[in-house]
Amino acid sequence: MYAQMIKSTGKGVKSLDEMDPQERAFQERIDAGGKIEPKDWMPEGYRKNLIRQIGQHAHSEIVGQLPEGNWITRAPTLERKAILLAKVQDEAGHGLYLYCAAETLGVTRDQMTRDLLSGKMKYSSIFNYPTLTWADMGAVGWLVDGAAIMNQVPLQRTSYGPYARAMVRICKEESFHQRQGYDIMMKMAKGTPAQRKMAQDALNRFWYPSLMMFGPSDKESVHSAQSMAWKIKMNTNDELRQKFVDQTVPQAEYLGLTVPDEHLKWNEEKGGYDFSEPDWEEFFDVLKGNGPCNTERLEARNKAWDNGRWVREGLLAHAAKKRIAKLAAE
Amino acid sequence: MSSPESSPYRETHAEKHGKARATEWPLWEIFIRGQHGLSHRHVGSLHAADAEMAIKNARDVYTRRNEGVSIWAIPAEAIAASSPEDKGPMYDPANDKVYRHPTFFDIPDEVGAM
Ligand SMILES: [Fe+2]
Ligand SMILES: [Fe+2]
Ligand SMILES: [Fe+2]
Numbered sequence: 001m002y003a004q005m006i007k008s009t010g011k012g013v014k015s016l017d018e019m020d021p022q023e024r025a026f027q028e029r030i031d032a033g034g035k036i037e038p039k040d041w042m043p044e045g046y047r048k049n050l051i052r053q054i055g056q057h058a059h060s061e062i063v064g065q066l067p068e069g070n071w072i073t074r075a076p077t078l079e080r081k082a083i084l085l086a087k088v089q090d091e092a093g094h095g096l097y098l099y100c101a102a103e104t105l106g107v108t109r110d111q112m113t114r115d116l117l118s119g120k121m122k123y124s125s126i127f128n129y130p131t132l133t134w135a136d137m138g139a140v141g142w143l144v145d146g147a148a149i150m151n152q153v154p155l156q157r158t159s160y161g162p163y164a165r166a167m168v169r170i171c172k173e174e175s176f177h178q179r180q181g182y183d184i185m186m187k188m189a190k191g192t193p194a195q196r197k198m199a200q201d202a203l204n205r206f207w208y209p210s211l212m213m214f215g216p217s218d219k220e221s222v223h224s225a226q227s228m229a230w231k232i233k234m235n236t237n238d239e240l241r242q243k244f245v246d247q248t249v250p251q252a253e254y255l256g257l258t259v260p261d262e263h264l265k266w267n268e269e270k271g272g273y274d275f276s277e278p279d280w281e282e283f284f285d286v287l288k289g290n291g292p293c294n295t296e297r298l299e300a301r302n303k304a305w306d307n308g309r310w311v312r313e314g315l316l317a318h319a320a321k322k323r324i325a326k327l328a329a330e
Numbered sequence: 331m332s333s334p335e336s337s338p339y340r341e342t343h344a345e346k347h348g349k350a351r352a353t354e355w356p357l358w359e360i361f362i363r364g365q366h367g368l369s370h371r372h373v374g375s376l377h378a379a380d381a382e383m384a385i386k387n388a389r390d391v392y393t394r395r396n397e398g399v400s401i402w403a404i405p406a407e408a409i410a411a412s413s414p415e416d417k418g419p420m421y422d423p424a425n426d427k428v429y430r431h432p433t434f435f436d437i438p439d440e441v442g443a444m
Contacts, residue, residue, distance in 0.1 A: 040414050089394070096391050100375040103357070109377060110354040166374070173395075312379075316355060319380035 002060035002124045002148055003053040004215045005287065006233075012222045013229045030231050035161040038104040046230050051107050052121070053232060054163055058098035059116045059123035063297050065091050067131040068140060076134060083180050084137060090173050097169055101162040117302050125283060126213050128291030129205070135188050135195070139202035141181015143210040143248065149174045150244045151214070154234035163232070182251065189255040196256075203252065204260045208278040214241040216280050246272045357406040358384040360391075362398035370402050378403070 016024050023043055029036070036042055065088050072088065075081035099109055115121035126144055131137065152174065156167040188199035214237040218224035227233035252259050263276045286294070355377040361370035373392045378384035384403035392398070412420060428434050437444050 037414070039411070086394075089390075093391050093394065096376060097374055103375070108354060169374075312355065315379035315383065319383075322380065 002151065002213075003056040004122070004124060004213070006049060006053045006056065006227065007223050011226075013225050027229070030159045030229075034159075035164065036159050037161045045226070046232070047105050049227065049230070050160055050163065050232055051102055051105050053227075054098050054102040054105075054166075055107070055112045055115070056122055056124075058095045058102060058112070059121060060127065061091050061095035061098060062116075063123040063127045063301065064144075066297055066300055067127055067129070067293075068137060070131050071134060071137050074134070075137075080184075087141070087177050087180060090177065094170050094173070097166040098163075101160075101166045104162045113305065117298070117305055119289065119298060122287065123297075124213060125286045125291065126209050127297060128286050128293045129209050130293050132205075133198050133202060135184070135198040135202035136206070138181050138184030138188055138199065139206040141177050141179075142185050142251070143181075143203075143206050144213070145174055145177040145181060146248060147210050147213045147244050149178060150240050150247075151235075157231070157234060159231035185255055185257075189257055199255065200257050203257050207260050211241055211244070211275075211278045212280075212283045212286075214238075214244070216283065242272050245275050249273055355379050358388075358403045359406050359409060360384070360388045361402040361404065362388070362392055363400040364398055365396070370400065373397075375406060 014023075016027060019027060022041055026036070026040075026042060026046075036046075068084060068088050068091075072081060072084055075084050099112060102112060103109060112121065116123065126147075131140065149171070152167055152171050156164055156171055158164045158167065185199055185202075188195045188202075190196075191199075216237065218237045224233060224236065228236075249259055249264065261276045263274065265274050266272075267274045285291070289295075356379075357375050358378055358381075359375050360373050362373050363370045376384065376387050376391055378387050381403055385401050388401045388403055393401070424430075
């Protein structure tokens with residue numbers, strides 16, 4: 001998802017009896033559906049895991065602005081341009097809500113930014129793919145935001161209060177994102193043959209990377225088991241992927257587009273589609289930094305940070321000067 | 331910078347900051363009053379160089395969809411917060427004064443609405 005391959009302590013989930021009284025009380029509170037707030041006691045692993053997960057989620061929102069930002073100046077109409085601008089601005093907001101949730105865990109914004117810029121912290125694999133045509137704006141909203149929603153809706157119930165509250169705000173805004181994307185797809189799919197072709201091509205390129213967003217199967221993963229016990233992960237990757245496919249295939253059919261999977265078939269027994277797995281080697285390769293746009297994305301973020309430095313410092317100096325002048329006048 | 335709600339683990343575990351630290355703008359907690367005349371409500375935090383900028387940023391970050399008609403920005407470090415360990419002594423005394431709740435008193439139906 002927006003946070004992929006988050007590693008926990010790796011020790012496996014302790015039973016209540018193995019926990020000391022403090023940790024046991026913490027776990028029982030989570031089991032009972034209670035929320036953990038920043039000043040409450042929490043196991044070090046819970047705190048560290050959450051910083052990684054929320055931080056990675058925040059970085060994804062921020063880097064995720066780049067592939068769509070790519071088309072703002074080339075949107076086909078003024079209205080589409082205004083819509084895309086508003087959508088991308090929302091993503092900046094999502095990043096900010098999440099950074100401020102992560103900051104309550106005792107990490108600073110600058111630290112997270114530095115870890116993103118140095119490549120130490122990751123962002124979702126999906127944003128390392130290029131957006132080649134206007135139809136990609138449709139595919140991204142429809143599929144990428146659609147997959148994000150699948151993951152974010154259950155996270156509104158996550159155990160960490162500030163994270164859950166950030167998710168509530170985000171989810172309120174996401175459905176606009178997905179609908180504006182689908183709206184672009186409808187226009188393209190029902191347009192000229194060239195537009196249709198573009199729409200199909202966008203679906204072809206974004207289908208498997210979207211499935212990858214959920215991460216590889218984690219049925220057996222101790223990291224996921226721990227995260228689920230802590231309720232910072234609410235579903236397995238496979239559950240969410242299945243849900244996404246089941247929801248999306250009929251939407252593709254409505255558009256008259258073909259999902260690029262010859263094995264895609266309705267399975268009456270399980271009440272869902274059978275479908276092909278994405279290429280997990282490609283996924284790991286993209287995570288390692290070898291996707292088509294990894295270098296470009298990190299360069300863009302580093303450039304923005306470096307070029308913005310004089311502004312950050314200048315405004316801080318200006319604020320200090322004003323403060324001193326005010327004190328002197330008093 | 332951290333919010334009044336920040337984890338107490340900060341000092342002990344956070345990495346020491348290099349020069350990036352010097353440019354981090356102060357943290358502000360943002361409170362917004364919605365359309366319907368209710369009290370300002372905490373919505374989150376943001377970084378800004380000064381109060382004016384905190385309010386401008388709050389408009390962009392927290393009121394993109396008419397969520398509010400009034401914004402308060404308060405330096406996070408100016409907020410005092412109770413701590414969870416005080417929960418017992420702080421709130422227990424409220425529990426043994428059940429007569430503060432109207433349902434404590436049985437009023438006969440004949441009396442009508444009260
Ligand atoms: Fe988002
Ligand atoms: Fe997104
Ligand atoms: Fe979105």
